[in-house]
Amino acid sequence: MNAPVKIPVGSAPLEREEILLAVENVSLSFGGVKAIQDVSFDVRKGEIRAIIGPNGAGKTSMLNCINGFYHPQQGRITFKGRTRPRMRPHEAASQGVARTFQNVALFKGMSTLDNIMVGRTLKMKEPFFWQLWRHGPAMREEIRHRAVVEDIIDFLQIQHIRRTPVGKLPYGLQKRVELARALAMEPDLLLLDEPMAGMNLEEKEDMCRFILDVNNQFGTTIALIEHDMGVVMDLSDRVVVLEYGRKIADGTPAEVKADSRVIDAYLGVAH
DSSP states (O other): OOOOOOOOOOOOOOOOOOEEEEEEEEEEEETTEEEEEEEEEEEETTOEEEEEOSTTSSHHHHHHHHTTSSOOSEEEEEETTEEOOSOOHHHHHHTTEEEOOSSOOOOTTSBHHHHHHHTTGGGOOSOHHHHHHTOTHHHHHHHHHHHHHHHHHHHTTOGGGTTSBGGGSOHHHHHHHHHHHHHTTOOSEEEEESTTTTOOHHHHHHHHHHHHHHHHHHOOEEEEEOSOHHHHHHHOSEEEEEETTEEEEEEOHHHHHHOHHHIIIIIOOOO
């Protein structure tokens, strides 16, 4: 059994009711395989919302629907009060949705700094010609964006690896660089797919602290998938539980933890 992760305490109780994202009766199938079946839930502005469930429950498929990798056959997704048509991931990104992945998706030959700068691409407005030559207005724009990136590097305490190719970094630091790249997009909604997978106890504690700081200091709304139940229960404002593509529970961590369906399907504890 994993050792418990120490989570910083003292965050204010959730009093935010504005719905940032609404998932309504979404279903997704691949041939005869039903990955998601008639699932509905919402994410309130400013909260940390966990999506949990056993392997194969449809958690990552749900994130893929939210940020445009997959297009559900039924249901609808409303973001910032607007029901979204079919869209591509870059369109979701331009509207304020950023994403990290279950398996780290970085440019391994590029430095930490350059990987994070990629997250500023959608914020750059100068014509491609000027960006190509890094001259004139494009250079001034790059300097402004680099200042933002340097602030993120300081925030996540990765100054010592800013020039290191990410392929040479240990896994825990690669996860932190991927978080930094997502933050560089200045998202309204940050999707984290197993942000602590493969980490040791110390790395998990660090990542928990950073997630809380992103939520509290930046006001970023976060939806995350995580298998460490101790982390989920201490970190989240609300939890939605999936099993075989269906929603079986939705509520506060305490409510979900006490739900007999969750105990049977996920926790595996006798009751």
